[in-house]
Amino acid sequence: MVGAVETVITPAMVNGTVEILAVVAKPLPPVVAQNGSPIEAEGEGDAKAKKNREIVLGKNVHITCLPVTEPEANDELTGEKEAYIASVLARYQNTLINRTKHHLGYPYNLDFDYGALTQLQRFSINNLGDPFIESNYGVHSRQFEVGVLDWFARLWEIEKNEYWGYITNCGTEGNLHGILVGREMLPDGILYASRESHYSVFKAARMYRMECVKVDTLVSGEINCADFKIKLLANKDKPAIINVNIGTTVKGAVDDLDLVIQTLEKSGFSRDRFYIHCDGALFGLMMPFVKRARKVSFKKPIGSVSASGHKFIGCPMPCGVQITRIEHINALSSNVEYLASRDTTIMGSRNGHAPIFLWYTLNKKGYKGFQKEVQKCLKNAIYLKDCLRKAGISAMLNELSSTVVFERPKDEEFVRRWQLACEGNIAHVVVMPNVTMEKLDAFLNELIEKRSTWYEDGSIAPPPCIEAEIGKENCACALHKC
């Protein structure tokens, strides 16, 4: 799962027309973007333009831009520039408050209070390089970082002296690192990942020049292990590097880790011929708090786990955690021929504030606090799904997931207002700790009220059948509702 619904390539619309400053690639299906991507530029909804929707690659359209202006010589006297900056920031803050209030589609916990850490903003805190190796740069926060890593090591059941890890910039960096470690362990390994894996997994394959095999998924979004087996057997001569999703981006589906391991073993892959990276961007942190969930644990033959810090925990900026086995890092480092040998992280300079934010929340909430929040999220997700179904709207909720998938609202303005992430005919809400029942009620009331107007005109097609996406039993279209 993870970095979650992050890619977006949409046309830039300026004054209702699609402005193309660059090469235009293959057209997108109407009102659809892969990866649950939203579709259009803010404030634009021209129906004609929608029809002309195309992917514009490498676009550079200055839809919204706050230009940097050169200060005047007398600025300090007049205070004009100061006043301008202050007014921009005040307006921006209002936008942020409003946008934070109406947010449901991304798995970010927007409910945090880091007031106690405000004073640290005046320091340039940088954990450059390996977290376990002191740098001469003294303004760092390694002591917090290692504390946080230990916590995650305990969560995923690996001994302190057996793991290696670091705080990343986001879920993508965790996946890039995990897959790189896998490739260095098994240089001619093939990367296997389900179609519903996060796009960063496929990006890694491309960056690293790895052969990549996509595996089919079940309706739930989980990897289809029958198909996985067929593909493994077709490539028996090469080792396997597998990305296992602990919560897919769109449907919040959790791949069956035990079944994946079983499939590998049954297909004749011994433990030295496979490497498993668990992409646990969101659920990697939630699952351990659900008693009946399959465990993500280093007691199983997995190589690495990554999770995001700005999602379930909540953080002002994106960040993540990557944990792997220490012997893999040794292999990674000793394999290197040149300078890179002392280089264990993907990035060089690393944000030293992020570990402090995480450390603070982990200390304040603890296991028990997270457990309570996970339970609340799962309960509220069930509530949302039930209300949608009662209102006759197609909806699906995977077991142990807080991602409610439902019929894509017809009105793009509504989608934008609630910042829903969409893919094809489906949208989703990810119920995070900041999503209260009251917020869900407000959303539901608005959806139900607006929806009744979307389909009242007979000239418009009825709500689509989304059996293919969420299964017959969850579909409430004209054909399936009875």
Place this chain on the structure above:
Amino acid sequence: MVGAVETVITPAMVNGTVEILAVVAKPLPPVVAQNGSPIEAEGEGDAKAKKNREIVLGKNVHITCLPVTEPEANDELTGEKEAYIASVLARYQNTLINRTKHHLGYPYNLDFDYGALTQLQRFSINNLGDPFIESNYGVHSRQFEVGVLDWFARLWEIEKNEYWGYITNCGTEGNLHGILVGREMLPDGILYASRESHYSVFKAARMYRMECVKVDTLVSGEINCADFKIKLLANKDKPAIINVNIGTTVKGAVDDLDLVIQTLEKSGFSRDRFYIHCDGALFGLMMPFVKRARKVSFKKPIGSVSASGHKFIGCPMPCGVQITRIEHINALSSNVEYLASRDTTIMGSRNGHAPIFLWYTLNKKGYKGFQKEVQKCLKNAIYLKDCLRKAGISAMLNELSSTVVFERPKDEEFVRRWQLACEGNIAHVVVMPNVTMEKLDAFLNELIEKRSTWYEDGSIAPPPCIEAEIGKENCACALHKC
């Protein structure tokens, strides 16, 4: 240049002995680490241990760690946890103040005041994906990001509608992106980089499975174009991807971009057979403000330029800027076969606070402000070099550079106290805007005083000859001083 002196692999020392929890690779020369890395864990200086110095790879030694502890049930009543966290943070803040005060070795401007932005810390600001394409996630800062990018585009002389770029997490991400763009443009291209290039360049070659040829350097640290030519001619059948350093990590040397281009042309490489990435982590931003400097400009046949935001500008967390030509991004995107096609940045989720910090400083200081600061830095760097030479200490300062290279102080405690970056027998101070003449005087006085004691005992070897590193004319060893 840049991410600058960031890698460090040193032994972890616990109670004065080298603790090795992992595989030990090849031994390091005494008191030396590549990449200007410091050598030991804070607070340790055992001479015996120093002799046993070795690289420990994939180490996981919990030298300093603030553990996360589970809150007690009655924490809210007693307030104990709250008090514990507050005391940790207060102590930490004192350390940061002290460490910020005594800092000279890394090219970070620690002098900034972002008090006006404090209120934004409570928002989860995320510019996921491409900066020019709106995401449905509303809590972003693209309007600031594009404003900052426009400013850099102007600085490096490329039209608004001809560039593409984004705010990165650090200099390394810029290099990873620039070299990836180069590889996608010229898939079988060989990567050429001088030996003194930043380690992230060689990391990129490894990650991307590219052939990489190291080019010799001059004593100044600049790329040796005679050697470059020989290596180009030996590989004439393959296109060339070149990393040009706008300020190397250790010596602050600026590769001669014009001569590199000339060498390519003279060696028979037409413009469609080479791609130049300029690693301008520090000087990419300073050079344009020095009138007599060779220009980094997109009017020349270069493909991309990256710079760091936390260095000369100053920022609480690492960040950077990457600018490339829009047509390269089109090529990058349309080449892709699978999902990754809509993916233009290396990371997925992206820190939305960093662009606001940069926007704020650019607006406040402007071209004129930076120009003034660059001049001050160059002037202070000359002052430092002159004082060192007057005191009989070997020292070098490249023209147009603010990185003063000098004889490595004998005492590791002193190196650590001033957070100097070292490599072999040399150390450096990077004069940033926060490095005042008073600070330099304090440093010089302490160095000169301590140094007189390091060499007074006849049993210790005299100050080393560093002719090889900085040239005969800059060396003040017994042999060269007269």
